[in-house]
Amino acid sequence: MQNGTGLFLRKRGSFGMTSFASLLFVAAIACCVVFSPLQNAASASDDKEPVDRARAFLSWFETEMTQLCKPAAEASWQAAVTGESEAFADAATKSLAIRTFLSDSERYDEAKELLESAGSDLTQVELRQLELAERAFRANQLPPELLKEIVELSIEIEQTFNTFRGELDGEQYSNNELLDMLREETDSARREEIWGALKQVGAAVAPMLIELAELRNEAAQTLGFNTFWEMKIYFQEHDVEQLLAIFDELEELTNDSFAGCKDEMDAELGRRFTLDPESLMPWHYDNPFFQQAPPSEEIDLNVFYEEKTKEAIADISAEFFGDIGLPVEQILSQSDLYEREGKDQHAFCTSIDRLNDVRILCNLKPTAEWMDTQLHELGHAVYDVGINRDLPFSLRDPAHAFTTEGVAMFFGALGKNPDWMIHYADADPADVEAAIAGIQEQRRREQLVFARWTLVMLNFEKSFYEDPQQDLNKLWWDYVERFQGLTRPEGRDLPDWAAKPHFTIAPVYYHNYMLGELFAAQLRQTIGAEMGVEAAISCMPADGDQDQIGDFFRERVFGPGSLQPWPPFVEAAAGEPLTARYFAEEVKPNAEN
Numbered sequence: 328m329q330n331g332t333g334l335f336l337r338k339r340g341s342f343g344m345t346s347f348a349s350l351l352f353v354a355a356i357a358c359c360v361v362f363s364p365l366q367n368a369a370s371a372s373d374d375k376e377p378v379d380r381a382r383a384f385l386s387w388f389e390t391e392m393t394q395l396c397k398p399a400a401e402a403s404w405q406a407a408v409t410g411e412s413e414a415f416a417d418a419a420t421k422s423l424a425i426r427t428f429l430s431d432s433e434r435y436d437e438a439k440e441l442l443e444s445a446g447s448d449l450t451q452v453e454l455r456q457l458e459l460a461e462r463a464f465r466a467n468q469l470p471p472e473l474l475k476e477i478v479e480l481s482i483e484i485e486q487t488f489n490t491f492r493g494e495l496d497g498e499q500y501s502n503n504e505l506l507d508m509l510r511e512e513t514d515s516a517r518r519e520e521i522w523g524a525l526k527q528v529g530a531a532v533a534p535m536l537i538e539l540a541e542l543r544n545e546a547a548q549t550l551g552f553n554t555f556w557e558m559k560i561y562f563q564e565h566d567v568e569q570l571l572a573i574f575d576e577l578e579e580l581t582n583d584s585f586a587g588c589k590d591e592m593d594a595e596l597g598r599r600f601t602l603d604p605e606s607l608m609p610w611h612y613d614n615p616f617f618q619q620a621p622p623s624e625e626i627d628l629n630v631f632y633e634e635k636t637k638e639a640i641a642d643i644s645a646e647f648f649g650d651i652g653l654p655v656e657q658i659l660s661q662s663d664l665y666e667r668e669g670k671d672q673h674a675f676c677t678s679i680d681r682l683n684d685v686r687i688l689c690n691l692k693p694t695a696e697w698m699d700t701q702l703h704e705l706g707h708a709v710y711d712v713g714i715n716r717d718l719p720f721s722l723r724d725p726a727h728a729f730t731t732e733g734v735a736m737f738f739g740a741l742g743k744n745p746d747w748m749i750h751y752a753d754a755d756p757a758d759v760e761a762a763i764a765g766i767q768e769q770r771r772r773e774q775l776v777f778a779r780w781t782l783v784m785l786n787f788e789k790s791f792y793e794d795p796q797q798d799l800n801k802l803w804w805d806y807v808e809r810f811q812g813l814t815r816p817e818g819r820d821l822p823d824w825a826a827k828p829h830f831t832i833a834p835v836y837y838h839n840y841m842l843g844e845l846f847a848a849q850l851r852q853t854i855g856a857e858m859g860v861e862a863a864i865s866c867m868p869a870d871g872d873q874d875q876i877g878d879f880f881r882e883r884v885f886g887p888g889s890l891q892p893w894p895p896f897v898e899a900a901a902g903e904p905l906t907a908r909y910f911a912e913e914v915k916p917n918a919e920n
Contacts, residue, residue: 377445381457384441385719388460393720395425400679407688410669426467435464455890456721466562469546477542484535484831491531493524500524510613515600522610526826533799533822536830540795543834556792559835564727564892570838573845573907574785577778578810580911585775587916589812592772595624609813616827617811618780620772625765628695628743631754635693637665643751644701647741651866652877653709658685664701666690674700676707676735681723685711695743698752703739710734713885727893732843734884737850743770746865774844775914781841782810787824788835799824848910849901854879 375383399421406414438461446454492499500508502525509521543555552558560567593604596611613621632640641664648655661684663670676687687704691697710731714723725731741747745763748754759766783806790802803824804815824830829837855863858875862868866876883900890896897905 378448381441381445381449384437385453385456389720391428395428397680399425400677404677407671408663429463429467432468435468438464456719459721470549473546480535480539481831484532487532488528488828491528493527495520495524518610522615525615526823529822529825533825536825537795540792544792554792556789556835573905574782577907578782580907581775581778584914585779588772588775592621596621617813618777620776623765623769626762626769631748631752632693632695632698637691637693640691640693640698640701644705647751648705650873652874655705658708662687664689664691674704676704678711681720698742699739702742703735706735706738707731710885713881714888715886718888722888722890724889726889726896729839729842730846730893732840733846736843737847741866744865746867771914778841779810781837783807784837845905845907845910848913852909853901
């Protein structure tokens with residue numbers, strides 16, 4: 328995940344903020360109420376012309392941020408790979424220094440004034456630098472006392488999630504234990520009990536989440552926003568109307584495909600549980616929020632990887648990226664790829680210096696999911712490496728969090744692509760041919776189910792912050808029924824929404840993952856139009872010239888960095904504004920994926 332300003336520590340990878348990234352965020356904000364802002368003796372003098380003052384300000388700002396971010400990124404990496412308390416403390420201290428620097432109200436006022444007085448006379452690069460600097464300072468101008476309340480309450484909620492155990496038959500179980508039980512259970516009544524236990528944490532945290540929403544709204548209002556949701560959207564450089572229009576388009580274009588897909592899934596679940604599909608309830612889906620498709624009846628993709636070593640997964644990824652002209656040997660040599668005691672159990676990519684030191688963290692196993700994850704994280708990494716080095720530090724960053732997610736998703740999907748698995752994973756062509764329909768259908772289902780889930784999250788969070796005191800329990804099921812087609816349990820009036828930890832640790836962010844999927848589909852469309860469908864779908868053009876794929880990404884996607892806001896960037900890279908049309912085409916029945 329990446330901060331919306333593009334100026335803080337960057338850890339991109341698995342869904343949601345990792346517990347360590349959350350810790351850094353909490354520590355930084357909690358402590359910024361204690362330390363005074365960093366001072367710099369070389370501030371611009373008032374007697375210079377506005378343009379000269381702006382350039383002096385940018386020179387100072389770039390120097391400070393470069394010096395602060397690299398050690399913070401290195402400390403964050405050391406904490407993730409060692410798990411040592413001393414490393415966590417060091418990382419928190421160095422992250423705090425960035426937040427403290429950006430909390431300087433005088434520098435914020437200066438950046439704001441320079442935008443007004445000199446903005447029209449600056450170069451494109453300088454103007455963009457100044458815009459991002461002003462945005463970064465503004466995001467950190469919240470009242471210290473209010474921040475302290477928000478942080479303390481956030482910590483309390485997160486600790487509740489971490490320690491809560493659902494109760495079933497008088498025994499307490501972890502979330503993972505209950506999920507395992509739900510996957511294996513075939514009795515409907517028992518599944519309902521397990522599903523209910525998974526939701527129990529909602530009642531424990533809901534009052535605190537409502538209080539947190541009120542505090543977040545109060546903080547947002549001090550910066551001139553109506554709600555916390557609106558503030559988050561602004562600092563992610565989204566236009567509210569444009570964002571909502573894209574998701575309205577997504578809903579409309581996927582309604583029919585999702586309805587048909589869900590009918591098929593429900594028919595399978597009906598057979599599994601010996602039920603009429605119309606009798607299925609939310610607890611009949613293995614994921615308690617229905618954010619993932621049920622397992623396929625036809626195919627387990629792990630069969631194509633299970634006989635390989637974990638090292639082979641890394642070797643396959645290196646061979647592939649080398650073939651398309653985006654070599655990753657240096658990235659892999661700096662990375663940490665395998666499980667180890669104390670190490671972060673998730674996966675992410677980080678750019679230490681926004682130059683050559685780009686690393687990924689994985690915990691590779693010979694499974695389809697880890698092949699996907701390895702390609703995904705290297706997608707983030709080649710993006711970082713490919714950004715134009717002539718850009719200043721603050722612009723050597725992806726155009727947006729969702730554009731780097733889109734690139735990562737583009738490459739990650741290859742790990743489950745039939746042609747790609749034959750060529751790179753040495754899958755038996757006959758076995759793949761026999762399973763190809765199931766592989767493509769499962770991919771379609773996963774895409775559709777996740778799209779509809781993000782519609783729930785986007786719309787609920789927006790409504791939640793608009794009025795935290797409304798009937799949230801009813802509102803949640805209104806959106807679940809509308810977007811996911813699940814049946815609301817009769818008479819249930821419990822805060823099932825609050826069982827989702829993302830409301831605390833990664834609020835107002837899920838939409839960026841879906842925008843990444845839309846961008847990935849649009850990239851496939853553009854590549855397909857220019858190089859052929861084989862290049863778009865499996866990265867193996869019919870003419871065998873795979874280097875052109877790397878050239879496309881390097882020149883059209885990676886190179887520009889964050890020189891532009893994302894709307895003009897996407898239009899330049901993909902030939903038209905961001906749209907849900909191509910994603911919707913991909914998930915239609917019998918679409919070639």
